[in-house]
Amino acid sequence: MKTIPVQLKSKDYDILIGRGLRAQIGTEVAKVWSKRKIALVSDKNVAELYLKEVHQSLEDAGFDVLDLVVPAGESSKSLAQMGDLVQQMADAGFTRADGVLALGGGVVGDLAGFTAASYMRGIAFIQVATSLTAQVDSSVGGKTAVNLKEVKNIIGAFYQPDLVLVDPDFLDTLSDRDLVEGYGEVVKTSVLHGQDFFALTGKIKSVQDIREQAEELSIHSIRYKAKIVMADEKESGQRQFLNFGHTFGHAIELLSHGSLRHGEAVSIGMVMISQRFEAVGITEKGLTDEIAQRLAAVGLPIDSDLVGTPLFFKHIVNDKKNRGGILNLVAVKNVGEPVIVAKALDDMHDFV
Template identity: 65%
Template sequence: MSQVIVELATKTYKVKIDKQLHKHIGEELSQVWSKRKIALLTDSNVGPLYLSDTETQLRSAGYEVLSLTVPAGESSKSLPAVGELISKMASAGFTRGDGVIALGGGVIGDLGGVVASLYMRGIAFVQIATSLTAQVDSSVGGKTAVNLGDTKNIVGSFYQPDLVLVDATYLDTLSDRDLVEGYGEVVKTSALSGGDFYQLTGTIKGVSDIRDQAQILSERAITYKASVVMADEKESGQRQFLNFGHTLGHAIELLAHGQLRHGEAVAIGMIEISQRFERDGITPSGVTDSLRDRLKAVGLPTTSPLIGTPNFFKHLVNDKKNHGGVLNLVALANIGEPIIVKKNIADMPAFMEN
């Protein structure tokens, strides 16, 4: 087993990475939590696969379990869903000494984190990440949020878990498309990190390579992200680098109304913004092609007709990186050298021209 320790000013927790963790959930949890009630949150895709076994392991370890299942998909990341889950926990008599476990991908992790942060002003929280997106990115770092209408991740908080379990075995039941969209975040992180990690993503030539290398890809991505989070937990400085590709990506993800996965939108966002910065001399020539080669090798999209439409620019206004009409865009001064470039929203139409 490998692990990454996330040490913050007010909290330290472990991210454990191993292909046997799915068999030892009760044991792992007993190392961080005393016996208590647990709201075990999952979705309609993950639940039929893993909920019963997880619940059995938790009960065998002495925990009282309330299983909660929401519909799979981004629509469950909503305030009504948060309210319904909190109401069910209250009816079951949950107290401040109890906890929430998110068993699922990024949507469940976000939703569970928001519920845990709000219930009685905050109860314990654990992530069991079952998608590649969650394993390499969203389960680590404490950013939790839900959507409001057409605005993505606008209601949320920084709320760190007590433990994160990452087991590549869960990926065996993912479709190729759902696996590959998580790889978009891997390429992003490798480009920010550079060095051996970026060289590693250059060796990935297809879906089977992602499955074969899933554990090491998770280790590398989590190690990089943890280092950034420990230096800047609340995203006031270098943690903004992790938004590479996300400003444009979030806008088209919303406009696609479910037709684009998160990692697919981020892949498009990375290419679209990098080629503009390459055009303007901020990103060196060849960087965009290098990124595009890694993404296309596994079938990720690299462009979208939604980029540059009137509604696209409207969504940029509600982006969390909008600071008084100025966007903090992430550019690559080189592979492994991310920088922030400030751009007025009013100037974005001209910037996005080819």
């Protein structure tokens, strides 16, 4: 088992990574939480596979567990779904001394995390990441949010967990597509991190390679993200680098109306924004092709006709990185050299 510490001004916590951790969830939670009620939040797909064993593990460790299962998919990241969770917790008598445990991928982590941040102005929170997206990215760093209609992650909070558990064995039950969409975030991090990690993703040529290297990919990804979060918890500086590919990606994801997964949209976003920055001399020539090759090798999409449409620009305006009509876009000059490029919204039509 690998332990990666996150040390912030407000709190410290550990990220535990290792095969077999799912059998020790109750034991590990009991090391950081006193006996209490736990709202165990999961989605229907994950719950069918793992809820019973995790519930039992927590009960065996002395916790009083309330199962809360939401529909699978992005539609669960809503104020209505959050309100339903809050109501069930209130009906069960949850207090500030209790906690929320997210068992699932990015959607469950975001929803459960924001519920924990909001319930009685904040109760304890733990992440058990079951998807590759969550294991390499979304479970770390304290970003929690829900969507409002078609505006993604517009309501949320920075709210750090008390513990994150990452067991690559959970990935065994993911479909290839669900696994591969998380790999988009891995490639993103490898471009930002530097040559060692970028060389590792260059060796991934198949879905099976991802499965076999999942633990190593998580360790590299989380180490980098933890370092960034510790330096810039609230995204006022270098944490913005983690948005590489996301400005285009979020707009594409929303316009696809569910036909694209998050990591697939980010994959497209990274390639298409890098093409533009390469054309104006900010990104080193040839880097876009190297990124695209890593993504295409495992079947991730790398282009979309949705980029540049009127609705695309409408979604760009609602991007959280819009600061008074200025978008902070992330470019990568070369591997390990991300930069922020400020671009006026009025100039985006010519840029795209």
